[in-house]
Every structure is written in structure tokens, then in C-alpha cells.
Amino acid sequence: MAQKKKALAGVLGQRQLADGIFDLRLKTELAGEAHCGQFVGVYPKDKSTLLPRPISICETDAKEGTLRLVYRVAGKGTAEFSGLKEGDAVEILGILGNGFPVEAARPGMRAVLMGGGIGVPPILQLAKELDCDKTVVVGYRDSQCFLREDFEKYAKTVIATEDGSVGTKGNVMDALKASGIEPDILYACGPMPMLKAIRSYALEKGILAYISLEERMACGVGACLGCVCKTTAVDHHSHVHNARICTDGPVFEAREVEI
Amino acid sequence: MNTSVTIAGVEFKNPVMTGSGTFGSGMEYSEFVDLNRLGAVVTKGVANVAWPGNPTPRVAEVYGGMLNAIGLQNPGVDVFIERDLEFLKQFDTKVIVNVCGKTVEDYLEVVEKLGDQARVDMLEINVSCPNVKEGAIAFGQKAEALFDITSRIKKIAKQPVIMKLSPNVTDITEMARAAEAAGADAISLINTLTGMKIDIERRRFVLANKTGGMSGPAIKPVAVRMVWQCANAVQIPIIGMGGIATAEDAVEFLMAGATAVAVGAMNFVNPYATQEIADGLERFLAEHRIGDVNEIIGCVK
Numbered sequence: 001m002a003q004k005k006k007a008l009a010g011v012l013g014q015r016q017l018a019d020g021i022f023d024l025r026l027k028t029e030l031a032g033e034a035h036c037g038q039f040v041g042v043y044p045k046d047k048s049t050l051l052p053r054p055i056s057i058c059e060t061d062a063k064e065g066t067l068r069l070v071y072r073v074a075g076k077g078t079a080e081f082s083g084l085k086e087g088d089a090v091e092i093l094g095i096l097g098n099g100f101p102v103e104a105a106r107p108g109m110r111a112v113l114m115g116g117g118i119g120v121p122p123i124l125q126l127a128k129e130l131d132c133d134k135t136v137v138v139g140y141r142d143s144q145c146f147l148r149e150d151f152e153k154y155a156k157t158v159i160a161t162e163d164g165s166v167g168t169k170g171n172v173m174d175a176l177k178a179s180g181i182e183p184d185i186l187y188a189c190g191p192m193p194m195l196k197a198i199r200s201y202a203l204e205k206g207i208l209a210y211i212s213l214e215e216r217m218a219c220g221v222g223a224c225l226g227c228v229c230k231t232t233a234v235d236h237h238s239h240v241h242n243a244r245i246c247t248d249g250p251v252f253e254a255r256e257v258e259i
Numbered sequence: 260m261n262t263s264v265t266i267a268g269v270e271f272k273n274p275v276m277t278g279s280g281t282f283g284s285g286m287e288y289s290e291f292v293d294l295n296r297l298g299a300v301v302t303k304g305v306a307n308v309a310w311p312g313n314p315t316p317r318v319a320e321v322y323g324g325m326l327n328a329i330g331l332q333n334p335g336v337d338v339f340i341e342r343d344l345e346f347l348k349q350f351d352t353k354v355i356v357n358v359c360g361k362t363v364e365d366y367l368e369v370v371e372k373l374g375d376q377a378r379v380d381m382l383e384i385n386v387s388c389p390n391v392k393e394g395a396i397a398f399g400q401k402a403e404a405l406f407d408i409t410s411r412i413k414k415i416a417k418q419p420v421i422m423k424l425s426p427n428v429t430d431i432t433e434m435a436r437a438a439e440a441a442g443a444d445a446i447s448l449i450n451t452l453t454g455m456k457i458d459i460e461r462r463r464f465v466l467a468n469k470t471g472g473m474s475g476p477a478i479k480p481v482a483v484r485m486v487w488q489c490a491n492a493v494q495i496p497i498i499g500m501g502g503i504a505t506a507e508d509a510v511e512f513l514m515a516g517a518t519a520v521a522v523g524a525m526n527f528v529n530p531y532a533t534q535e536i537a538d539g540l541e542r543f544l545a546e547h548r549i550g551d552v553n554e555i556i557g558c559v560k
Contacts, residue, residue: 048322050528216316219527223283225332226318239334240311
């Protein structure tokens with residue numbers, strides 16, 4: 001794995017995609033090391049907010065040296081980021097986390113990539129990197145289906161909305177069932193209830209599933225032990241039933257974790 | 260220029276150390292920092308057996324700092340010796356192992372096991388973690404209990420012993436005196452200040468543990484004051500910590516009476532913090548034409 005760094009990234013541009021959802025494009029040397037499912041820590045300039053904000057990588061382009069971060073404004077730090085514009089600079093820490101194992105989807109397998117809410121963005125880079133039969137199933141609150149056009153470039157895309165304004169009314173599991181697709185492998189990122197449902201579906205059907213978890217984080221590099229999740233077996237590093245989401249994750253095989 | 264300092268006969272190449280629990284055993288931060296540049300690596304607390312720690316959320320950000328309630332998750336002393344201590348052998352820095360326990364016997368077991376380890380230069384006894392229900396802080400909030408555990412550890416310890424004090428007491432100098440009277444070789448302070456954060460939208464505690472220890476730049480003035488108070492109360496050396504973010508902050512602690520300093524929560528903010536502070540301290544001494552760092556230790560009475 002490449003060495004982690006704290007580096008200054010240049011802002012190439014930013015636009016708003018939906019209510020509270022922003023699309024930030026950065027120029028950074030770190031892009032060359034990034035893969036789907038990994039994340040970066042983004043630092044607010046306001047020194048009353050000290051910790052880096054973990055934000056998933058929506059797209060990465062090693063050749064251009066660019067990262068695309070699509071995030072939701074959730075507090076003071078992300079509110080500050082939403083004001084970044086072309087020509088600004090922002091400090092980032094990365095590349096963090098293990099990422100989605102694309103090699104797990106072998107040729108001939110049918111992969112389903114599921115994203116819900118602010119768990120949707122990292123699914124885009126995954127859709128780009130996966131080289132097999134793939135369907136994206138993404139869930140939104142309402143008709144503000146951000147990144148939809150991007151997904152449609154790379155995979156068959158199925159939409160679920162809570163209010164039923166687009167696609168299947170309900171969540172991503174409802175949409176998956178309605179589509180009739182029988183996946184051989186699942187990848188998912190989204191809110192905990194969604195991941196729980198996907199995990200039990202995968203375990204019941206015996207499908208290999210990789211889920212991306214999140215938790216309040218401090219260091220982002222595996223030192224502080226703030227962001228742990230429960231593991232089924234004793235973890236190799238902690239020697240207790242805890243794995244570090246920032247370093248051992250954020251992506252875990254569904255059977256490995258208790259959620 | 261001399262940057263080395265000596266505590267209980269152990270010579271440190273400079274006074275910059277890591278705050279226990281904020282640096283693992285150095286492995287994670289060795290990607291960012293040359294550990295050879297540090298005075299010492301102070302490890303995450305280690306107990307006689309593996310501890311799972313507290314439920315999540317374990318961390319929360321607060322104005323100018325953070326709260327944590329990790330609950331001393333650790334792999335136990337045997338794994339620590341085999342893996343973490345082994346890793347640290349490749350570096351030319353001192354190693355201070357932080358020891359935690361639920362009972363006095365737990366502490367003694369760890370201290371005894373570490374006694375055979377030549378790579379361990381000093382022990383730091385955690386009697387001040389606010390996030391575990393048994394042990395830890397219970398020994399650090401009553402002078403008699405602190406005296407008792409310190410003297411029992413001192414009887415069997417092969418390495419010099421640092422008692423890490425809690426700021427969550429009425430008078431920290433009383434604790435410092437109790438540690439000194441029981442034979443402690445040094446004291447370190449401050450551990451975190453107990454705090455709380457409430458999520459006003461959800462009407463609940465942000466941390467699963469309800470309370471957590473506050474650290475970060477916002478607590479620095481409290482820590483400087485307590486270091487100064489203890490420096491005026493005891494003769495044994497002090498390792499000062501609490502919100503150190505820059506070399507100038509480190510100088511403040513040294514002038515208040517600390518012989519060495521530890522960088523804690525700032526590692527999470529700036530993974531290069533320890534090395535930058537060690538470099539910055541040299542710069543400060545050069546710019547002020549101070550030939551020996553020991554000249555400024557306790558210079559503000």
C-alpha cells in the first residue's frame with residue numbers, strides 16, 4: 001500500500017448536486033494511489049474544528065491527478081468545504097482505508113453495486129473499475145437522484161426513492177427484488193439499516209457481499225481506535241472482536257462483521 | 260546545542276514524546292514521522308489481558324479539541340511484547356510503556372512481565388483514564404489509593420516509574436506529593452479532562468459512554484497551570500502534556516517546569532506534529548541563543 005500523506009490539494013471546481021450535496025473536484029498527487037471505496041480526510045481551515053473529515057472518493061483519475069469528492073453538508077466542517085471554489089487550496093490526508101476488492105468479482109459473475117444516500121458516491125468509482133456484468137442499485141430520499149447520469153455511463157442503473165418519485169418506491173432492497181436480478185456478488189455503501197438488510201439478505205442467500213461502514217473517526221490512520229466495528233472473529237490486529245474501520249476497513253466482507 | 264534531558268537516569272535525545280493512546284505503538288505514525296527524531300515513544304496503555312474497550316461512538320469533536328472514550332482497548336501485554344515492542348526495537352528512541360489495569364494485581368502483572376524487557380526504558384502508570392469503570396482513575400483520585408498503588412508498583416518495577424495524573428481532582432499537587440512520597444520516579448500530567456457532548460437534534464449523548472476525556476489545544480492553559488503547580492510542589496521530574504500543538508506550546512510547558520513534553524491529540528490533526536515540534540524546539544533554542552534546553556526548564560517560577 002502506498003504511503004499516506006497530508007498534502008495540499010488544489011480546488012478545480014465545485015458545484016451543488018442536490019439539497020446539501022456538493023461535488024468537489026481536487027487536483028492532488030494523492031489521486032494516483034486512490035482506488036474505489038477508499039477515502040480521504042479533509043481538513044477545515046477553521047481551527048476550532050481540528051479533525052480531518054472522512055470523505056469517500058467518488059471518482060479518481062490517476063492520469064489527470066484528480067479526485068472527485070461528493071459529500072453531504074453535515075456540520076461546521078463540511079459547511080466550510082461547501083464554500084470552496086476554483087483556485088482555492090485545501091489540506092487532505094490520504095489515501096485512507098482498504099477500498100472495495102474489485103478482484104473478488106470474477107469474470108462471468110453478476111455483480112450488484114448498491115448505494116444509499118450519501119453512500120451513493122463511492123459506488124461510482126467502483127462501477128468504473130469493475131470489469132464484469134454489473135448493475136447499480138441506488139437509493140435516494142426523493143427525485144434528486146445525484147450522480148444518476150454518471151452511473152448510466154458505466155452500468156445498468158436501477159433507482160429507488162423513498163417517496164416513489166423515481167424508480168421503485170422504497171429502498172435499494174425493494175428495488176433489487178423488483179428488478180428480479182440474482183446477484184453473485186454484492187457491494188454496498190449506505191446507512192446502517194440498509195447495510196444490515198443487505199448483510200442478512202447476502203448471508204441468507206449465501207452471496208459474497210462487501211459492505212462499506214462508517215463511524216466517528218479521529219486519526220483516520222489506525223492509531224486512535226475511535227472508529228471500531230464489531231467483528232465475528234478475534235481481529236488479527238486488536239486481538240479482540242474489534243476492527244478499525246479507517247484502516248482494516250471501511251470495506252468488510254459481510255460475514256466478518258457484526259452490525 | 261544540547262537538547263537532551265534526563266529523567267530518573269534515562270537520557271532522552273530531546274524532550275518531545277508522544278502522548279499515550281494517541282500514537283499506538285508508533286507503527287501507524289512511522290509512515291509520517293521518523294521515530295528516531297523523538298525523545299520517546301509512549302505507547303498506548305497495555306493491560307494484563309486484551310481489553311475490548313467501549314462501544315462506539317468513541318470520539319467526538321468539540322471546540323478546539325475532542326472527546327474520547329476509547330476505554331483502553333488493547334491487545335494485552337503478551338501480544339504487546341511480541342509485536343509492538345519488537346517493532347520498536349529498530350528505532351533509536353526511548354520507549355515508555357503505559358500500563359493500565361482494573362485491580363492493583365492487574366497492574367503488577369504487567370509491570371512484572373515488562374521487567375524482563377530490556378527495550379522498555381520506563382513505565383508510565385495510567386491511574387487517570389476517565390473512561391473505564393473499574394481501576395484506572397479510581398487509583399488516581401484519592402491520595403491514599405495513589406500512594407498505595409505507586410508503592411506496590413515501585414517494589415517490583417525494574418524500570419523507573421512515571422505516575423500519570425488526572426486533572427479531574429480538587430488539588431493535583433496533593434496527588435503529585437502522594438506519588439512522590441510513594442517513590443515514583445516522575446509524574447506526567449495532565450490526562451484528559453472529563454467532558455460531555457449532547458446531540459441536541461437527537462436529544463442524546465454523542466458518545467456511547469456518555470462522558471469522555473477532553474484533549475486538544477483548548478485544554479492547554481489548564482495543563483500549563485497544573486504543571487507549574489506540581490513543579491512547585493514536588494522535586495521529581497514532570498512530563499507535561501495537554502493540548503500541545505506547536506513548538507512554542509512545548510516551550511511553555513518546559514518553562515512551567517516540565518522536563519519533557521508529550522504531544523497527544525494533535526497527532527490526529529497533524530500526523531507530522533511530533534517531528535515538527537522537535538524541529539521547532541531546536542529552532543526556538545537557536546533563535547534565542549539558548550545552548551541547552553535544560554536552561555529553560557522551570558525558568559518561570
